[in-house]
Amino acid sequence: QVQLVQSGAEVKEPGASVKVSCKASGYTFTTYPIHWVRQAPGQRPEWMGLINTGNGNTRYSQNFQGRVTITRDTSPSTVYMELSSLRSEDTAVYYCARQRGYFGYDFGRWFDSWGQGTLVTVSS
Amino acid sequence: QSVLTQPPSASGTPGQRVTISCSGSSSNIGSNPLNWYQQLPGTAPKLLIYGNNQRPSGVPDRFSGSKSGTSASLAISGLQSEDEADYYCATWDDSLNGWVFGGGTKLTVL
Numbered sequence: 001q002v003q004l005v006q007s008g009a010e011v012k013e014p015g016a017s018v019k020v021s022c023k024a025s026g027y028t029f030t031t032y033p034i035h036w037v038r039q040a041p042g043q044r045p046e047w048m049g050l051i052n053t054g055n056g057n058t059r060y061s062q063n064f065q066g067r068v069t070i071t072r073d074t075s076p077s078t079v080y081m082e083l084s085s086l087r088s089e090d091t092a093v094y095y096c097a098r099q100r101g102y103f104g105y106d107f108g109r110w111f112d113s114w115g116q117g118t119l120v121t122v123s124s
Numbered sequence: 125q126s127v128l129t130q131p132p133s134a135s136g137t138p139g140q141r142v143t144i145s146c147s148g149s150s151s152n153i154g155s156n157p158l159n160w161y162q163q164l165p166g167t168a169p170k171l172l173i174y175g176n177n178q179r180p181s182g183v184p185d186r187f188s189g190s191k192s193g194t195s196a197s198l199a200i201s202g203l204q205s206e207d208e209a210d211y212y213c214a215t216w217d218d219s220l221n222g223w224v225f226g227g228g229t230k231l232t233v234l
Contacts, residue, residue, distance in 0.1 A: 035223070045161075045169065045212060047223035061222045095168055107175025108157030109216065116167035 002026040004096050004115035011121045017084040020118045022096030029077035030054040033099040035111060036070060036081045040092040050099065051079055057062075086122045093117040127152060128213055128226035135232040141201040144229045146213035147194065148212055156216045163210045165230075172194075172211070175196065200231075203207040208233045 003099040036048040044087035051070045058070050069082045097111035129147045135144040161169035173189035188199045213226040
């Protein structure tokens with residue numbers, strides 16, 4: 001079955017960087033894009049960006065442009081999200097999610113499988 | 125101001141039917157299919173409805189989605205205690221060039 005398994009919780013100081021991994025299994029890794037979505041305590045999910053796991057192309061939310069970098073290794077089937085210049089407001093659970101569908105498809109695109117989440121705490 | 129607006133809370137008794145609304149604009153709901161996610165406390169969101177009204181395999185047919193113009197709704201019939209969760213709508217926004225989520229609706233089963 002499809003599984004996305006993320007790395008463990010992190011505690012970082014303000015100004016530092018964090019790199020979270022997301023290992024995919026149960027399907028052909030390069031077929032579907034992977035997105036990163038974060039959720040601060042009590043808040044709505046917030047989209048950060050995506051990577052085309054086939055060619056490595058990325059697209060980032062304007063809110064994180066310049067601070068977030070998403071990369072992938074096809075072997076093993078892992079996607080990484082690095083967020084720099086951390087501040088207290090970045091404290092959140094970070095999720096990776098697999099995209100199904102495609103732009104222009106009648107049913108659009110959606111996130112059908114999610115990682116378990118990685119808590120990143122930014123505190124001095 | 126939220127891009128996608130949902131009521132913060134909803135409630136019903138077991139067996140009842142409840143609906144949750146999601147209101148947006150021409151750049152998001154008005155021009156892109158909408159998805160719904162269910163999030164139980166301490167867990168990742170789970171896909172409930174995609175493409176406005178499609179149910180993934182394994183999702184009970186008690187859950188249904190609809191869309192009209194720049195608004196959408198999630199309906200849950202035959203309410204059960206296990207339906208108590210947060211529900212989020214989400215779609216692509218052409219103006220923001222990114223995915224947007226509603227503020228979430230906390231469903232309580234009385």
